Amino acid sequence: xxxxxxxxxxxxxxxxxxxxxxxxxxxxxxxxxxxxxxxxxxxxxxxxxxxxxxxxxxxxxxxxxxxxxxxxxxxxxxxxxxxxxxxxxxxxxxxxxxxxxxxxxxxxxxxxxxxxxxxxxxxxxxxxxxxxxxxxxxxxxxxxxxxxxxxxxxxxxxxxxxxxxxxxxxxxxxxxxxxxxxxxxxxxxxxxxxxxxxxxxxxxxxxxxxxxxxxxxxxxxxxxxxxxxxxxxxxxxxxxxxxxxxxxxxxxxxxxxxxxxxxxxxxxxxxxxxxxxxxxxxxxxxxxxxxxxxxxx
Amino acid sequence: xxxxxxxxxxxxxxxxxxxxxxxxxxxxxxxxxxxxxxxxxxxxxxxxxxxxxxxxxxxxxxxxxxxxxxxxxxxxxxxxxxxxxxxxxxxxxxxxxxxxxxxxxxxxxxxxxxxxxxxxxxxxxxxxxxxxxxxxxxxxxxxxxxxxxxxxxxxxxxxxxxxxxxxxxxxxxxxxxxxxxxxxxxxxxxxxxxxxxxxxxxxxxxxxxxxxxxxxxxxxxxxxxxxxxxxxxxxxxxxxxxxxx
Ligand SMILES: Nc1ncnc2c1ncn2[C@@H]1O[C@H](COP(=O)(O)OP(=O)(O)OP(=O)(O)O)[C@@H](O)[C@H]1O
Ligand SMILES: [Mg+2]
Numbered sequence: 001x002x003x004x005x006x007x008x009x010x011x012x013x014x015x016x017x018x019x020x021x022x023x024x025x026x027x028x029x030x031x032x033x034x035x036x037x038x039x040x041x042x043x044x045x046x047x048x049x050x051x052x053x054x055x056x057x058x059x060x061x062x063x064x065x066x067x068x069x070x071x072x073x074x075x076x077x078x079x080x081x082x083x084x085x086x087x088x089x090x091x092x093x094x095x096x097x098x099x100x101x102x103x104x105x106x107x108x109x110x111x112x113x114x115x116x117x118x119x120x121x122x123x124x125x126x127x128x129x130x131x132x133x134x135x136x137x138x139x140x141x142x143x144x145x146x147x148x149x150x151x152x153x154x155x156x157x158x159x160x161x162x163x164x165x166x167x168x169x170x171x172x173x174x175x176x177x178x179x180x181x182x183x184x185x186x187x188x189x190x191x192x193x194x195x196x197x198x199x200x201x202x203x204x205x206x207x208x209x210x211x212x213x214x215x216x217x218x219x220x221x222x223x224x225x226x227x228x229x230x231x232x233x234x235x236x237x238x239x240x241x242x243x244x245x246x247x248x249x250x251x252x253x254x255x256x257x258x259x260x261x262x263x264x265x266x267x268x269x270x271x272x273x274x275x276x277x278x279x280x281x282x283x284x285x286x287x288x289x290x291x292x293x294x295x296x297x
Numbered sequence: 298x299x300x301x302x303x304x305x306x307x308x309x310x311x312x313x314x315x316x317x318x319x320x321x322x323x324x325x326x327x328x329x330x331x332x333x334x335x336x337x338x339x340x341x342x343x344x345x346x347x348x349x350x351x352x353x354x355x356x357x358x359x360x361x362x363x364x365x366x367x368x369x370x371x372x373x374x375x376x377x378x379x380x381x382x383x384x385x386x387x388x389x390x391x392x393x394x395x396x397x398x399x400x401x402x403x404x405x406x407x408x409x410x411x412x413x414x415x416x417x418x419x420x421x422x423x424x425x426x427x428x429x430x431x432x433x434x435x436x437x438x439x440x441x442x443x444x445x446x447x448x449x450x451x452x453x454x455x456x457x458x459x460x461x462x463x464x465x466x467x468x469x470x471x472x473x474x475x476x477x478x479x480x481x482x483x484x485x486x487x488x489x490x491x492x493x494x495x496x497x498x499x500x501x502x503x504x505x506x507x508x509x510x511x512x513x514x515x516x517x518x519x520x521x522x523x524x525x526x527x528x529x530x531x532x533x534x535x536x537x538x539x540x541x542x
Contacts, residue, residue, distance in 0.1 A: 085309075158401075168389070171368075171381055172385060172386075174348065174368040174372070175380070175381065176399050176445070177369050177401060177402040179367070179369045
């Protein structure tokens with residue numbers, strides 16, 4: 001039972017930061033940027049590259065986040081902003097195209113073989129029947145810390161209030177003297193940082209490959225929609241819900257269905273759960289679990 | 298104080314909506330912009346405020362060309378206040394928080410005083426200071442949006458239909474408030490209006506737009522007495538309508 005909970009948390013960590021980033025950008029410019037999942041892969045690969053160059057891991061992570069954040073804003077200014085001006089659906093297709101280019105670039109530069117950070121091998125911690133590796137703990141800590149900091153930024157700082165005002169009503173925010181263009185670009189940098197951290201935190205507890213982010217596209221969208229697209233912290237809750245459903249389905253003994261003692265669905269079934277959940281969510285809760293006041297400052 | 302020179306504007310790659318508008322308003326003056334729906338009144342106000350970039354012409358504020366200055370900077374550095382036609386409050390914030398939003402760029406120490414001043418001016422808002430703005434009536438919302446813009450003591454105030462959707466009594470109240478602001482602060486006020494007669498009775502001068510051009514301009518008192526203008530642009534004068542029919 002406890003192991004089940006641990007598995008849910010570990011899966012939540014895979015999804016949460018990228019889903020928060022997606023939702024946060026959406027709240028400001030109504031743009032579901034598919035390329036965000038690739039910023040996660042890029043963040044992980046850049047950190048790996050920097051580590052290979054001899055930088056200590058924590059420094060490689062910080063630098064990679066900064067680089068990915070800047071890359072996010074550059075792509076936004078050069079490409080997505082212009083597409084958004086023309087038409088929002090076009091911008092979404094554009095971000096899909098950009099994502100494909102990213103995949104190609106990843107394949108060319110790092111190849112199809114999965115990579116790992118250079119980490120000391122440490123024995124898993126065992127406690128009350130639960131087994132968890134130190135890096136998994138680091139990954140969970142990193143994610144929770146980042147979400148906590150993000151929440152503090154959003155609800156306890158002037159910048160956070162500017163972000164919320166801009167997302168509620170951009171014209172009115174400008175009229176109260178908020179430089180909304182700067183706020184939006186700041187949030188896009190932040191989304192790049194969060195996505196990079198998301199990718200890094202996944203890679204810390206396992207491998208990273210060219211498909212790392214793209215494989216997560218559907219569960220992340222499902223999480224963000226479930227949280228109420230545009231409700232950044234809701235996305236974290238959405239990630240938990242999706243993780244719960246996925247983990248549940250792949251952990252239940254379906255032996256009784258096939259008249260065997262044990263029958264577990266293969267892990268790849270988790271994807272099907274995400275697909276299925278996404279369809280159900282779109283049908284029944286298109287505005288998310290927490291439908292209440294959509295507009296808030 | 299404020300001078301609009303030959304403004305040409307439109308949206309996206311669409312056609313021109315404004316075809317060379319000239320307008321002037323000086324300190325302590327109330328200028329009203331009238332005209333039929335869709336003639337470009339709000340667009341003109343958005344050009345002045347900096348939300349729409351004009352395709353030609355200039356917006357001059359105190360002898361400085363501020364045409365390319367973004368709206369937020371006009372608010373902070375050029376002391377311009379703007380109240381949009383709709384969605385002009387933050388519904389999830391309380392009344393007091395809404396007013397304070399307008400005071401964000403004032404020094405921290407002066408904000409409380411500024412808020413209090415608005416509450417003295419609008420006691421009906423003071424009574425509801427801690428209520429969510431979404432729970433206000435239409436008239437209270439208009440007053441709130443006005444108070445939000447006024448809290449930073451702008452020198453130019455742009456109002457887009459401040460009396461829209463209000464009962465006759467509330468319309469009167471809003472115009473009294475606007476006149477009172479002008480009298481006490483010497484602010485320059487440019488307001489777009491549909492309640493033409495009431496607007497003309499508080500305004501000093503008026504511009505009447507039609508199809509993106511200034512069709513008539515002049516002293517408000519003269520315009521209100523001009524039967525041709527009443528018939529053509531205000532549509533509210535039964536005598537003029539019947540005599541030409
Ligand atoms: N954001 C926009 N994008 C494209 N066209 C717009 C936009 N806003 C207004 N227009 C068009 O510009 C023209 C003028 O609109 P504007 O809002 O300035 O009119 P108005 O005089 O304020 O009308 P009303 O009295 O109804 O408020 C209209 O034809 C309108 O369709
Ligand atoms: Mg209008």
